Amino acid sequence: MGESPALVPGLVVHGSGPSPEAWLPAAMRTTLNAAADLGGGRAVELVVQGPAVALLATPGGPAAQLADLLAAGIGILACGNSLRSAGMTGEDLAAGVAVVPAAVGHLARRQWEGWAYIRI
Amino acid sequence: MGESPALVPGLVVHGSGPSPEAWLPAAMRTTLNAAADLGGGRAVELVVQGPAVALLATPGGPAAQLADLLAAGIGILACGNSLRSAGMTGEDLAAGVAVVPAAVGHLARRQWEGWAYIRI
């Protein structure tokens, strides 16, 4: 196992489903706690799929937590397919949020690289 | 990594839970999109557990999508324990749907072989 963070398998957290107001804030808190628990040597990404991507554009609420996650070095990734379904583009997202073409494809590739997977 | 598809780890998609009418069609669409995104070199299986297995016998609705998944080379696997709970057997399933004795056992073995796992 090398010293480079890129070579140490990280953790992808998968958040998806209806009523994202009910679960996205908790998913963000859980991801932040996990990153603290795992320490600085492990990359952590929160992959957001489904109608929840709309909340990544909303000032206040979850977006207020976004700054904490980004400051902790956590990647916040919105599903490009979900954005299209919501009539949005990456331009609509809060600063610091990145886009992956398809959530499932990204989550599979990360696991093939050795990353752990958690479904919120 | 060999050239044989059987030696390249694939992806298992796990669909389970109440109210399958609400999630099985979306799970099928997500699985189909993932297979397209990942390209032809990766095997993809959709493992259906719980009351959703009854929908794999119903003409129309989700079963209409089944043909698209099978044509894309995606394996559709019903949980044998769930079939028994639903008072069904493999004979009741639409053509092309296979049965595994227990969904969780199959999902664990696939991951031990290196496959990625996604929970819908």
Place this chain on the structure above:
Amino acid sequence: MGESPALVPGLVVHGSGPSPEAWLPAAMRTTLNAAADLGGGRAVELVVQGPAVALLATPGGPAAQLADLLAAGIGILACGNSLRSAGMTGEDLAAGVAVVPAAVGHLARRQWEGWAYIRI
């Protein structure tokens, strides 16, 4: 792959979410079935996160099933963060239930060791 159970990757089952009365008994049954299906050579753990940890202290109901899981050699692990949110400590849990500091951290580390992961 050695003969020691500790060296053979096992299975972590992740149970979380609201209304645990509705899913914890089924999660326990699924985990017990999985352990039987996988045979004695594989370690199996059920990791309980969220309000469900309160049920691990309740006599009757799910706790009655606990004895079956423990007798089958399945580890029952409560999330320490969830216990704190519920105003509980490990002292409040039924005999045989262990505590991990954070469910997500434990689940990630197990997967980095090669264990399979199933989300209930």
